Amino acid sequence: MMTGPKDSLRGALRSLADEARDADLYGPAMRRARRIAHQRAAAGTVSALTALGLACAGLWYLAPPGGRGGPGRAVAISEPAPSAPTPGQPAAALVSPTPRPPVKFRTPPPRQPHPAHMGTATPRSRSLSDLPGRIFYDQQGGQPRVVLLDNTGDTHTVLTAAHSALGVSSDGRRIAYVQDGSLLIVDTDGGAPKRPYHGQVSDEQAPAWSPDGSRLLVDADDPAVLDLADGALEALPLALAGEHFRWSGDGSKLVYATPSCQLKVAGASESSPAVTVPVIGDPDEADNPSGLGACRPISVDATGSRVAVPLRRAGGSVAGSPVADAVANAVVDTASGDADPLPVSGVIVGAVFDADGALLVRAANEGKTTLSLFAPDGTLLVQANEPSGLRGLDLVAYTS
Amino acid sequence: MDARDAEYADFVRSHTRVLLRSAYLLTGDQHLAEDLVQEALARTHRAWGRLQHAEHATAYAHKVMYHAQVSMWRRRRVAEVLPGTLVERPDAPTEDLAEAAAQRVMLRRALLALSPKQRAVIVLRYFEDRTEAEAAQLLGISISTVKTQGARALDRLRILLPDLRAFADAEARR
Numbered sequence: 001m002m003t004g005p006k007d008s009l010r011g012a013l014r015s016l017a018d019e020a021r022d023a024d025l026y027g028p029a030m031r032r033a034r035r036i037a038h039q040r041a042a043a044g045t046v047s048a049l050t051a052l053g054l055a056c057a058g059l060w061y062l063a064p065p066g067g068r069g070g071p072g073r074a075v076a077i078s079e080p081a082p083s084a085p086t087p088g089q090p091a092a093a094l095v096s097p098t099p100r101p102p103v104k105f106r107t108p109p110p111r112q113p114h115p116a117h118m119g120t121a122t123p124r125s126r127s128l129s130d131l132p133g134r135i136f137y138d139q140q141g142g143q144p145r146v147v148l149l150d151n152t153g154d155t156h157t158v159l160t161a162a163h164s165a166l167g168v169s170s171d172g173r174r175i176a177y178v179q180d181g182s183l184l185i186v187d188t189d190g191g192a193p194k195r196p197y198h199g200q201v202s203d204e205q206a207p208a209w210s211p212d213g214s215r216l217l218v219d220a221d222d223p224a225v226l227d228l229a230d231g232a233l234e235a236l237p238l239a240l241a242g243e244h245f246r247w248s249g250d251g252s253k254l255v256y257a258t259p260s261c262q263l264k265v266a267g268a269s270e271s272s273p274a275v276t277v278p279v280i281g282d283p284d285e286a287d288n289p290s291g292l293g294a295c296r297p298i299s300v301d302a303t304g305s306r307v308a309v310p311l312r313r314a315g316g317s318v319a320g321s322p323v324a325d326a327v328a329n330a331v332v333d334t335a336s337g338d339a340d341p342l343p344v345s346g347v348i349v350g351a352v353f354d355a356d357g358a359l360l361v362r363a364a365n366e367g368k369t370t371l372s373l374f375a376p377d378g379t380l381l382v383q384a385n386e387p388s389g390l391r392g393l394d395l396v397a398y399t400s
Numbered sequence: 401m402d403a404r405d406a407e408y409a410d411f412v413r414s415h416t417r418v419l420l421r422s423a424y425l426l427t428g429d430q431h432l433a434e435d436l437v438q439e440a441l442a443r444t445h446r447a448w449g450r451l452q453h454a455e456h457a458t459a460y461a462h463k464v465m466y467h468a469q470v471s472m473w474r475r476r477r478v479a480e481v482l483p484g485t486l487v488e489r490p491d492a493p494t495e496d497l498a499e500a501a502a503q504r505v506m507l508r509r510a511l512l513a514l515s516p517k518q519r520a521v522i523v524l525r526y527f528e529d530r531t532e533a534e535a536a537q538l539l540g541i542s543i544s545t546v547k548t549q550g551a552r553a554l555d556r557l558r559i560l561l562p563d564l565r566a567f568a569d570a571e572a573r574r
Contacts, residue, residue, distance in 0.1 A: 006526065009557065013425060013527040016504050016511075020424035023434050026412045029441035181449060200449045220450070242540070258540045259467035283470075283517055 121343040123372070123383035128153050130382045131373055133354055133400035134172045137393035146175060146396070148188060153387055158188040164203035169213045170249070170355040172399030176207035176216055183207060183218055183226075197226050197233065204243060211251040211355050219243075242274075244296040246307070249355035253304030255334065257281075261293035261312075265304050265334050279337030280311075292339075298328035299397070302357035302376060306331050311339060327394055328352065331359065343380065344372050350395030360398040362386065373398075408448050411457055412441055419465060425523045426469045426516075428508045440465035463538050466524070470516045470539060510560035518553035521546055 124130075128151060135149040136158075146159035146166065159166075161184070163177035168188075176185045181200040184193040197220065201207075205219035216226045217236075223245055224235045236245070242256035242264055254266045256274075262281030266274035282288035294309035301307070308328035328351040331340040342348065346365025353359050357376035362369060369386040419440060423433035444451070444461045451457040511519050517539070524535040525546075532550075536543045 006554075009522075010526050010529075012503070012507050013523070015500075016507050017421035017425055017527060019430075019504065020420045020433055021430055022417055023420065024413070025416050025434060025438055025441055026409050028434075028438045029412060029445060032438050032442035033445040035442075202447060202450060204447075259463075260470055260540055283515065 121380040123380045125382045126384055127382070128371070128384040131371070131384065133358070133360075133373075133398050135360065135371070135395070136168045136172070136175075136397040136399070137390055138166060138396045139393045147390065147393060148172075149387065149390065155387065155389060159186060161186075161193065165206040166396065167207040167209050167216070168397035168399060169209045170211050170399060171213060172397070174209075174213065176209065178203040178207065183216070183220075185228075196228050196231060199233075205245065208246050210247055211249055217245050217247065217254075246297045246300045248300045248304035249302035249353065249357055253300065255297045255300045255304055255307050257294060257296050261295040263294055263297060263307065263309065263332065263334065275334075277307075277332065277334045277337050280309075280332060294330075294332065299352045301353045301359070302355065305334055306340065306353070306357075306359075307334055308332075308351040308353060308359070342372075342374075344370065344383075346370070352395060352398045354398050354400045356400060358398070358400060360395070362395045404448065408445055411444075411454065415458060415461060416441070419461060422462075422523055422528060423465060423469075425511060425527055426466075426519060428512050436465055436469055439468050459538075463540075466520050466538050467540065470520050506561060510557055513560060514553050514556055515549075517541070517545075518549045518556070521550045522553045522557070525550055 131151045133151075137147045137149065139145050139147065144160070144162050145157050146163075148156045148158045150156070159175055159177065161177070161179060163179050166175055166177040168175050173188055174185055175188060176183065178184075178201055181202070182195060183197045183201045184195055186193040196216070197218070199220050202219040205217070205223060208217040210216070210225075214228055216228060218224060218226055220226075220233060222235050223243070224233045226233050236254075242258050245254050245256040247254060247268060252268055254268045256264055256266070258264060258281065260281055260283070263277035264274040265277065266272070279288050279292060281293040291313050292311055293313070294307075294311050296310060298308045298310065308331050310326070310328055311330040311332065327349060329348045331342060331351055332338070333340055342351075342361055344361050344363040346363040348361060349364050349369070350362035351359060358381075359374040359376075361372045361374065363372065369388075369391065371382070371384055371386050372380060373382040375381055416437060419437045420433055423436040423440075424430065427433045427436055440461045443464045444457055447460060448457070451460055511522070514522065520539055521535055524530040524538060525532070530538070532543050532546045535550075536546045539546070541549075
């Protein structure tokens with residue numbers, strides 16, 4: 001197109017834009033801002049309930065036998081529920097309430113669901129007492145709390161303060177959380193919270209602990225790393241334009257999402273360009289035929305080669321939906337963009353790595369919730385039932 | 401209303417029109433455009449405490465709006481293409497009004513035939529007159545992707561709107 005037609009295009013666009021009518025959007029924007037804040041607070045509970053509902057619906061797949069990880073591995077993708085209409089929101093903007101078929105992967109191609117043939121790996125132990133680490137759960141809503149499950153099956157409430165985002169340190173000894181824009185840290189053994197930074201932070205970025213526990217990645221104006229020893233705040237390079245940053249277990253990589261729900265991997269200490277994870281969030285239908293996207297990494301393995309994410313399909317959610325990306329339902333290989341099959345029964349309602357790369361998978365199946373711990377090499381170490389009192393809470397961290 | 405809220409209210413009232421015009425091109429519909437701008441403004445309000453300068457807030461609102469519209473995983477909202485409504489211009493000949501309206505319907509239909517990202521690039525480059533670097537930064541994509549998407553979009557528009565010059569002529573006669 002030559003210069004003339006481009007100028008014509010400019011004029012044509014301006015003329016078409018003139019059709020837009022003025023509107024006073026202050027009131028509606030304020031109401032929506034309040035609704036977003038409210039939905040964030042409710043997100044944990046709603047997403048857990050949604051996941052359990054999907055468990056009853058049996059949305060899951062079998063990967064083909066002989067693939068990585070052995071025969072009959074299950075890959076479950078939770079589809080978010082459609083959000084309710086809200087005043088002033090046009091009907092055309094709503095997600096269709098029609099149930100969607102389960103997500104299909106480009107590679108490996110899925111088979112039809114067949115519960116009777118779903119295979120699982122055999123764990124070395126079925127006792128919760130053989131789980132070496134500590135598991136953290138989050139409950140939002142009217143009675144916010146963070147609960148620690150130890151390997152005796154006992155639960156301990158380690159935080160009761162209202163919080164809109166949190167991160168558990170790699171050793172499980174400290175929790176950083178955001179409360180009304182303030183960043184606070186509390187020991188899981190008790191004590192008064194401390195405020196390591198006196199500016200405002202956003203709960204759009206959950207505080208992410210560096211593996212050695214000396215720094216926190218927060219969103220203060222922009223994503224930045226807070227040195228807990230001296231309070232210095234160092235902004236991330238501008239080139240890392242993204243959100244929801246997470247450190248790999250060895251601290252060498254940062255994995256984050258773009259606003260377009262792609263995933264990127266960048267060196268944590270070098271200025272080399274970030275690498276985009278293939279397929280995920282790719283708007284090109286030829287490259288991403290299943291329309292998979294991940295708007296938020298939840299946790300990263302030791303080296304940044306795998307990331308636990310809430311994997312979703314295009315059009316599967318509406319911005320500000322109460323079904324937020326709070327819970328991982330898949331593990332993605334950051335080199336290939338493939339979702340790793342996981343040998344667990346039921347619907348995955350949580351997945352988190354510890355700093356060494358061990359993976360804890362939470363799955364709901366036939367009214368029970370199981371916890372499966374995989375070693376970094378994929379060996380299923382422990383598979384045990386989760387205490388029923390944790391139902392409705394979100395899995396947020398596993399520390400060893 | 402405290403000072404912070406008053407600043408935000410001023411920001412909303414002074415920027416809504418600009419945002420709405422771009423949003424209208426992105427969505428092809430008044431209600432969807434208002435919904436999109438509401439989303440951008442609401443999220444800007446959430447971040448207001450961190451946006452110390454007005455230009456930061458402006459950039460943030462634009463960025464949120466484009467990301468919200470482009471991302472397939474967050475929303476996919478565009479209008480059904482319906483016949484355009486004639487805008488009353490009593491001083492213009494009726495046939496010119498009809499022709500201009502028809503051309504706008506064609507343009508809207510052509511824009512909606514583009515992918516969300518292509519449409520966003522077109523709006524940023526040829527309506528907001530942003531540079532490729534600015535468009536890339538706003539969309540969170542590389543400059544090369546902006547170039548590729550822009551070229552593909554122009555190719556598509558060239559097919560869908562072979563007589564773009566005629567459009568400009570019709571608008572000039574309105």
